[in-house]
Amino acid sequence: MSPAKAVLLLFASILLCCVRPVTVQAAPAEEHPSDQVAIHIAPDARQHILNRVVLLPFTGDSPDFARQVTALFHEALERTGKYRLLALEKAQGWQARHRKTDPVQAGRDLDARGVITGRLRGDYSLSGSEPARRCTISMTDAWNGRTLWEIRSELPWRKGEKTLSMEKTMEGLTLSLVRKLVAAGDIYSPLLPTPQVISTQGDLRRNRIILQPDPPHIYTGYQLLRAPRPDGIFRAVTEPVPNSQGLVILEDSGLKDATTYYYTVIGLTTTGLANVPAAPLAVTTAGTPPPVNGFHAAGNSLRRIRLFWEPSQDPRVNGYVLFRSERKKGPFEKIATIEGRDRQTYTDYGERTPFSTYGALKDSTEYFYTIRARNIVGVLSKDAPVVSAVTKGAPPPPSQVRAIEGQPRRVPLFWTRVTDPDVKGYAIFRSRSASGPFKQIDSVGGRDCQKYTDDGTWGNPLQDHTRYFYKIQSINVVDVRSKDSAIVSATTKPAPRPVSGLQAKSRLFRRVALSWSPGPEPDIITYQIFRGETLDRVTHQVGSVKSEQTTFIDKDLEDGRTYWYQVRAVDRDGLKGQMSNPVQATTKPPPSAPAHLRARCTAEGIQLSWDPGTEGDIVRYEIFTTGFLAARTGESTEPRFLYRIEPESGREYSFRVAAVDANGLSSESSQTVSITCR
Known part of the structure; x- marks a missing residue:
């Protein structure tokens, strides 16, 4: 074995014994029934990375059956991706030459640390009910001869059964084995590629590892491992991050400031396997921000002081904290937290209250300040050098105030503007007496304003021919007022006299x-x-x-x-x-109703007569019949009228009369008169 490989395996072993097991949900697969399989994993199995593994031909009382099971198990185990298996032909050749199955010797001769052996024999089933072939498959560490895992299983086999059934059995055995290994922490596979780290970023109390994702059929997720030193204990610090085909960002947070941490990354497959960890990466978190430069204060403003500084060049700074005192040596109190690294000015108005727009700094007072930069996790820099400035006093009152006489319900006022640039307007006061009391009636905005017309207030206008007294105050931008100006007065115009001779x-x-x-x-x-x-x-x-x-x-x-x-x-x-x-x-009333209406029967009809009206402009009289068929029957210019009709014997006739004057005004009807002719 080469020295480089030995160093790699030693480093991997350190990782394996220190990293806590990682659990990943595997895809469902058909497994061998649990009551026919017993898998034992050695406690220290996860401490060994088996870079090369050889599977020796299985032995048994049926050589053909043993060869078939060996080939199927080799193929199924190779598909799991857990081990880098040597070609089965090499193992068969070695066994043919040595005529034995010593795993330690085979591992040394074939340069494979892991050696898998198997034995098949006829026996009864574990339940003792049906005949079957029992197999025992184990992995041996060729360096020390220790057994890392062992499988005991029954292989139901009948003449005429298809090979496909045994293939499924071997696939179930190998999947069960891999899951047992993963559950025991033996997750690493030398066949899996090392995740590609694009960059590392040390940030405030957190570090980031950015990966180029692998194809999803290789890894479904990634996990970050951390140790305080390169040879320390590496532990998982994140849950598995899914492989989303975009850049993968693994983040470790809650760290100490200005501290170096060591990381390695593992990729995870659907079965929970992972790559052999690569050499660790050193990443250092950020420290406290640098102090603020160029800090200074500008005074001579009313109850406010402006502060200036150079923006921090630290990209992690997200604001500043300001402190104030009335003494150079303090104590200083925090007055403001300013958001934004690019901010470089602040105006101190003092403590704000609900009744004050600008605050409460004292007039003509020296204040002392310092500032600290603040990063995104709230860590503050050291104090900047202390600076100071002095506030300003109240403005002067306006001069040359004048009031104009004889204006209708108003008094125009004029004055000379105040030259103080902090003046924002003027307050106007009025009284009915030179000795007061004076009441503010209005305020006008703008330092350059030099006139105002008092025309009273809504619902309370100025009175006619009345003398009013005035004084004015200047108001600055923080609502500080000057002393009173000189008092002036004017009398309003009188209203017209009452109209006479109506x-x-x-x-x-x-x-x-x-x-x-x-x-x-x-x-x-x-x-x-x-x-x-x-x-x-x-x-x-x-x-x-x-x-x-x-x-x-x-x-x-x-x-x-x-x-x-x-x-x-x-x-x-x-x-x-x-x-x-x-x-x-x-106005002119209508005529009065005709009086004393009379009726009598004649040969020509019914003769009506009445007293003439007293009004001198009556132009006619209108005659009406009454009753069921009431109607206007005619008119007359004289106080009499002949109703030409041949009266019916025994029938009653009724009449009434109204007077009409020259303007067309009609009186009320007279009283009704009735008559029956015989």
Whole structure:
């Protein structure tokens, strides 16, 4: 045996005695019945890698039967892929020359460490019920003469049985043997190729071995073995990873930082066999990240300090942790965890609260900082050198504040902007007294803003002809406010005076005519007219007219109704004067119903008469019959009417009359009069 092979087998033996057994689900196959087979595996069988195995011809009281069983067993065992078997002809030649079956001598002469021998003899079955041929097959370690495994089985054999039955028997025996060996930890086969490692990667607390997959008919999966040193105990660290035909990644996690581990990889077949492990690979996990470089702080900002640093070049770094103190020597407290290796700035606003947008750093205060890099498993680097910066104070108030007089329900304000670049806007305060109290009414954004118009708030507008007082504060980007500006004041424009001289003309047909005196203000643009059906509800605006017009006719009213009216002036600024004194007017009513309707029978018909109406514009009277066949029978311009008909004796006739005036207004009907002619 060559020295190189001896070293390889020695190394493999170390692996075999140290690696825990690997269990892989094998494909189902037909096996020899368990009550006819007994397989014994030596406890140390898995410690031996048999690189070359020779199967000597089996012996027995029937040479032909022994030769046939030998050939079938050789073929079946070769198909399992467990051993590299020498050609059966070599074993037969050696046995023919030496006339013996000494396994140790055969192994040495044929350069095979494993030697399989078998003996067949006629006997009764294990149950003692049927005759059979019993076989004993064993594997011997030619180096020390120890038996590694042994099979005892009955081979039912009858004259005329086909060889196919024995082939299945041998296949069942060999599959049972391989499964027993795999279960005992003897999983390695020198026939299987070594998995091809493409690369190794040492990472944070984990290592990766990347494989080029073999064809799936060779390996169905792969498993990673690890030891703390090259000659140490290798143990399986992963479950079998399926061979998916893509790159296979075997990962070992939960490791120590900056530590070297040794690995080997085995491929697994469907029957649970594996290749002989190759020489171990050394892979080192990553350590702590390097400290952060270029760390510095920038102050002179309001309640905030900006921090800068150079991004870490370590690809495993995924963020940074910042620490702050009010003293150079600490103690330092963590203020932020920053995600992302490429981040290189951070603004410290202090501890945030639900009521503060920017935080709570003190004004005009020096703060000290340090920073650490953090990798993806949370390991921090050493501290960067301590840096410091000082925060800024409050802004100055705006100057040259002015308020404009005489504006309609508004007061325009102007001021000179603050030059402090941190100012983001201004707060406006108002009061009805120079001594206060002042209330903030609004805020305006933008440092360059220099004007504001106070027009009151929703539901609370400024009053007409009223003096208001103002002061302003500057606001910076962290909501720090300046002191108050100088107080200024202005008076709003008065509204138009109430309209005077309002008059309303009554008894017009479905309308009311209004007139009033013009207002004294030169900027009145319209008059608004309001109507109501009661004095306390004159709220419905029925029209408006331009300032040049001081009359209005309210049309489409109801007959004989009384209406109340008020008028107010509106100037060009939209200021509305107070309402005028109310006036009332009543539209023209319909005529009154004709009175004292009378009827008498004549030769020409029934003569009707009634009292004439008191209204001076009645133009006609309309006559109606009443009863089941009621109908309009005619009209008359006089207070009488002849109903031309030849009355039926004993029949009652009934009539009523209504008056109609010049505007077409019709009165209510008169009382009904009835008459019976004889």
